[in-house]
Amino acid sequence: MSTESRSVCPRCERLPDAPRESGRLWLWPPLGHTLGKLRNALEAAGLAPEMLEGGQGLCVALERRSEQVETLAADLSRQELSDTRALFVPPGQEPGLEDYGRVTSLAQFVAYSGSGWLIELLGEGRLTVHFQPMFSAADPTEVVAHESLMRGLDREGGIISPGPMLGAARDADLLFQLDLAARRAAIQEASRHGAGGRVFINFSPASIYDPEYCLRTTMAALEETDLRPEQLVFEIIESDQINDVSKLRRIVDTYRAHGCGVALDDIGSGYSSLNILHQLQPDFIKLDMELVRDVDSTPYKAAIARKLLELATEIGVPTIAEGVETAAELDWVREHGATLIQGFYLARPAPEPRTVTGGL
CATH class of the missing domain: 3.20.20.450 (EAL domain)
Incomplete structure (x- = not known):
């Protein structure tokens, strides 16, 4: 690999974009009772989660991501947050094979959703x-x-x-x-x-x-x-x-x-x-x-x-x-x-x- 192509480390020197507020959140929990807790928490927050085919997960539209994901963090245990897989896509889009690398834990998704202030701080020096x-x-x-x-x-x-x-x-x-x-x-x-x-x-x-x-x-x-x-x-x-x-x-x-x-x-x-x-x-x-x-x-x-x-x-x-x-x-x-x-x-x-x- 040339020096030019390695001049910027994507892991250390590139900041991610600030979290997008609106989009669709796809969730795949490890167990059925965790899925039930997710669904109940989202419905209690006034959201309308949709069950995925086969009943292995759900998706939900978010308009105020940084506020709404706090509901999930409050209702699930640390282990459930860590074991649940999450993917956030822009409004109107469906997950595709190219999104596989962006699937993360719900714990990291919740943390990243509230990290806009730190990304801005680092980006502004x-x-x-x-x-x-x-x-x-x-x-x-x-x-x-x-x-x-x-x-x-x-x-x-x-x-x-x-x-x-x-x-x-x-x-x-x-x-x-x-x-x-x-x-x-x-x-x-x-x-x-x-x-x-x-x-x-x-x-x-x-x-x-x-x-x-x-x-x-x-x-x-x-x-x-x-x-x-x-x-x-x-x-x-x-x-x-x-x-x-x-x-x-x-x-x-x-x-x-x-x-x-x-x-x-x-x-x-x-x-x-x-x-x-x-x-x-x-x-x-x-x-x-x-x-x-x-x-x-x-x-x-x-x-x-x-x-x-x-x-x-x-x-x-x-x-x-x-x-x-x-x-x-x-x-x-x-x-x-x-x-x-x-x-x-x-x-x-x-x-x-x-x-x-x-x-x-």
């Missing part, structure tokens, strides 16, 4: 980042790095927190596009503000299909700035949900081949993150925020955190204690060997990075 400083544990007055944290902007300039965006993206299969846009925004904003030191950028491995291909746009964004590759540290989030370690290894290798660092987030949150530590050999590891919370007064947490910090020291990997919110937590992680400290006790995220006063 209303994604930015805030920067949270990381401080030296040896001297907590010294800023040595920042983590970039995704934020959305509404049309009035108000901040949209990452939670609703991530939830909508996962449910509507838009995580590829959101994660790429967040990585690019982090690079562009770090460059625009002249961020010094390391900049940690979160990414979800689930959002990268083929690392050698899908990360081209991320690296191109870096090349368009005055940032140095070694300034960037890509931080693996949701490591407890990783099923394909070989793919993750390829992602890590791709970042490193371009001169960037890699951090493993949420160490201590589950077995899997510890299990992949030796396979990835990250440049930094982050203690799970929940582990740091009240570590000074919770013996079980203290025992686990102490061993993790000792392990990191033994293998020579710098550690970041994340989520430090009290003076007692700060004292504890400093006394037990953390390298960097991050948390509301020292500084909250802000639209601009602070001046870096120390080095790693």
Whole structure:
């Protein structure tokens, strides 16, 4: 395949059209009683569902899709939503063989129907980042790095927190596009503000299909700035949900081949993150925020955190204690060997990075 034909990744870089409001919804539930629940819910909403030949499904005309599908989400269980197949076609059309690839789960159809706001946000470039400083544990007055944290902007300039965006993206299969846009925004904003030191950028491995291909746009964004590759540290989030370690290894290798660092987030949150530590050999590891919370007064947490910090020291990997919110937590992680400290006790995220006063 030529470079030109691969210049745009259809999975990561192309946004789907905003959901069409009017059309006909075709539904094929897994069981007869689910079909009955669907029919009752639609009729209770004032709609007129039609049974398909053979009684294996139904179709219904929708005029206000984003509102009307909420009825289905409210009346069916999560499993029923996942197992029911759905297809939405323009008014007056019948499903054809060419529509086979567009059949999805009813759960994803419902999520996509309510995702117009996120598609518009991404299409209009209303994604930015805030920067949270990381401080030296040896001297907590010294800023040595920042983590970039995704934020959305509404049309009035108000901040949209990452939670609703991530939830909508996962449910509507838009995580590829959101994660790429967040990585690019982090690079562009770090460059625009002249961020010094390391900049940690979160990414979800689930959002990268083929690392050698899908990360081209991320690296191109870096090349368009005055940032140095070694300034960037890509931080693996949701490591407890990783099923394909070989793919993750390829992602890590791709970042490193371009001169960037890699951090493993949420160490201590589950077995899997510890299990992949030796396979990835990250440049930094982050203690799970929940582990740091009240570590000074919770013996079980203290025992686990102490061993993790000792392990990191033994293998020579710098550690970041994340989520430090009290003076007692700060004292504890400093006394037990953390390298960097991050948390509301020292500084909250802000639209601009602070001046870096120390080095790693």
